[in-house]
Amino acid sequence: MNDAVTKPKTKVRTKVEHPRLYKVILVNDDFTPRDFVVMVLKGEFRMTEDEAYKVMITAHKLGVCVVAVFTRDVAETKATRATDAGRAKGYPLLFTTEPEN
Secondary structure, eight states: OOOOOOOOOOOOOOOOOOOOEEEEEEEOOSSSOHHHHHHHHHHHHOOOHHHHHHHHHHHHHHSEEEEEEEEHHHHHHHHHHHHHHHHHTTOOOEEEEEEOO
């Protein structure tokens, strides 16, 4: 007879946590030219002309518009670079970030 003790094998499953996502938000102002906003959206967020125009118009009509969603570092970097592009030209262009729900 076999007196060997067998242990049940347990599998360890590691949960991979996805990084929290952040929204980049364009805040409307009445001073930055529309063409400049479209140019920044195309350059920093790699949007087409039509996509950038739609985002700009939505922000114009509603006051704010979500531009894109990224991980925190990427969102903050893009928002800062886009805001700085406006400031370099003397415009009050503002992009902010906030956590996505």
